[in-house]
Amino acid sequence: MACFLSRRSFLLTGAAMGGTAMVAAMAGAGYLAAVDMDGPDGFVADDRAVLNAFVTLHDDGRVVVQVPRTEMGQGIHTGLAMLVAEELDIPFDDRISVEHPVEQLAVYANYSGPLRTRPENMHGPLMWTAKRVLSLLPLMNTAGSTSTMGLWFPLRSAGAAARHMLLTAGATRLGVPAEEVTTSGGFVHHAGSGRRIAYGELAREAALVPPPRDPALKPASAWRVIGRSQTRVDIPAKVRGEPVFGADVVLPGMLHAAIRQPPVFGAGITRVRNESEVRAQPGVLDVAVIEGRGVAVVAGSWWQAELAATRLDIDWAATEAELINSAMLASALQAALHGGEAHVHLEQGEVEPAFRPGAAQVVEATYTAPFVAHACMEPMNATVLIRGDGTAEAWCSSQSPLSMRWGVNRGAGWAGVDPSSVTCHVTMAGGAFGRRSEVDVVAQAAFLAARHRGRPVKLMWSREEDIGRGVFRSHAGARLRAALGPDGLPAAYDALVAAQALQQSALRRNLPLDIGGSPNGDRFTAEGLDKSYYAFPGRRVRSRHVPSHVPIGFWRSNGYSFNTFFAESFLDKCALAADQDPLSYRRALLRDSPRHLAVLNRMAALAGWGVPMSPGRGRGIAIEAAYESVVAQVAEVTVATDGEIRVDRVICVIDVGTVVNPDAVIAQTEGGILFGVTTALMSAITLDAGSVMESNFHDFPMQRLADAPDIVVEIIPSDLPPGGAGEPGIVPVAAAIANAIHAATGRRFRSLPLAVTETTGERRTRSVLRDHAA
């Protein structure tokens, strides 16, 4: 089904699916005519020919690919442009450039995240309707490792459609039948006459050719770009210091703003004690209380705004949350693990009977993980302009232009302004990791822009605001138990996880309407806990929501980041309880999961599993299937007699299905591993008197070059459709390290972070295992 190429094919599809009336009833009459659901038809403008929503050709042969996903370091602009190059039948070279579109077309929507499927697999009236609702928004977020999954089919189709249009235009120009022409190297060729015409010369005519409804895609055997590492389109500018991140947006007449937000989440603002003093600081133009959410200082430069903000003396409103500290939050988690109603996510086979006293050897353990911050290198910022005529424009390193639009509307609304239109510019993002899906900073900037109409206002949070004022990944705890059968393998596996539900927290904060929804049964809380690929005859996964005043947000790999630590640490414990080798134990459990077993076996070979290590050293293993990919890792650690822990090496084998840009998958996996090592050893957000105690990189430290392990990543070839690559890398790391520590020391660490960080010099730290820490 041609799902996007033209209005004509959409109308045909709509009628065929019998869903037209439903959508018309939902959205009102005229909806179909007003919203060009399936992207624009081709058109010509100036020196360029727009062939479809994704492909623009210039007279000189340059190809501009519209990539409606945020480049935040993952190399997505390159990977998705490669798909177009492949089907356009051109090499991936200098003629190709990438733009993030400003127009929010329905065809750019991300269906794969919310619907958890791929556009090419979306059949039936329910999916048809869901897709159209997402298109209507349109939700075009960059999240959940979905970009390649979701655009793998549309972008190849866009390239193939453009090629078809060029072939048709070329044949017409040459006066030969279309089936006699072919393409290569950016030309349309006619073999019979030896004549050829460059794409650029045909662009204008091609744009007016009716797009094919269902263009044929190249078979994998014909790929020349896909599957071969290409150099990234964004890197040359990045080594020159040229890319414009949100923080680098400069506009004529722009004002700068700094902010102070309540130290206790949810506390309001009673008053600013010294407003006139702050207003008198150099360059300061405004001091504004933003809807109880913060106090902003607006000045001619950010430095002036931030300096003046340090002088703010604010009376924060008292809330009950100021009594809360980390110990209380941890107690709430423990209480949830030992009582109360649980949501059952999954129950298969016999569970409770297997745990009857005396029936089997029972292994049981409890694990915990703390709140953690994203700490993107580029602090949160947004620039908003609201003009006198009511139109608005926003620039932000956002993961979601839809969130930007909602943010502008919300913030302007606080100031009593209702923008007539909002144009969103997504800039390069200096890291994102889920944090930049939030509307918060955009709404704050819009509020300020509404007070200073006609002038762009750039609001940037200091690093202290970024780390100390959320949002965070939830803390979590799990109680796991297994009843081991006669073969030592779990006959039943029973997992209970407690965490603060992510989805409800994030949606309540970010959606324009509070659609409520239950926090119970949050899929992000339980993801990664079912270990579905392990052959457990009995299996149960339950969760409990543990509310708190701390805002929870999307964070690279979400629930997998703690659940895989819990479950794969526990699997090691089961293996040792059964007196079996952790690798052989997992092999036995993967007897019905050949894809996972292949990954595990390759990793074991690569890591030299079983080769003895010197005293104080150990090797640990972990595996997970996430984002339709499978990833296994071995961590090698050294633990000194004083408890210092170093991760020496991480060996990783990953099956991400079909690989578009192998080097980018490797880079994402390396980066995910390092993100995971930092989190496993170093990261914790703690609270006292309701406030976050950490504020900057001195107390929320990161691995540095000197600490970083050697990393080996190998990709398993696969012909499955592409899976996600941005998040799987982080998932098994913590468990692999914890299991390696056990192998090295015989000690089992069941709480993250595994170590405490000691400062040893200027920008130098070391990690010391918790039981040795002073």
Added chain:
Amino acid sequence: MQVDASEDKPLLWALREDLGLLGSKYGCGIAQCGACSVLINGVSTPSCVTPIGDVTGASVVTVEGLAAADGKLSVVQQAWIDEQVPQCGFCQPGFLIAVMALLEQTSQPTDAEIDEAVTNICRCGTYPRIRRAIHRAASARPQD
């Protein structure tokens, strides 16, 4: 170059706001992350905590100054491309500055010397590639 700003304004903000040189980044403001690093008389220095009053008459090189006047990339920048180092790229100007300073001092640094000299933070996790790129740049640089 002349900047008309208060003497206690950090060099980072003078570069970004008064001179329009946006390559040096604000990452922490407390000399922890190194995203703001610039060469001051050849020494890699966090510009976020360096008042401009302290650099009167000094030579300051930012990431924008690493390529030759004709745009040709320095050996270090080229090594960064060859090893496909940057991910988000926000911290990379600071790394490039730190590595320029290191290679000026030590033309063939050992891993231990690299660890000692390059203490910036990269959240994306480009460290393995940074190490490879430093060794590549060291062997590609003209030896004196």
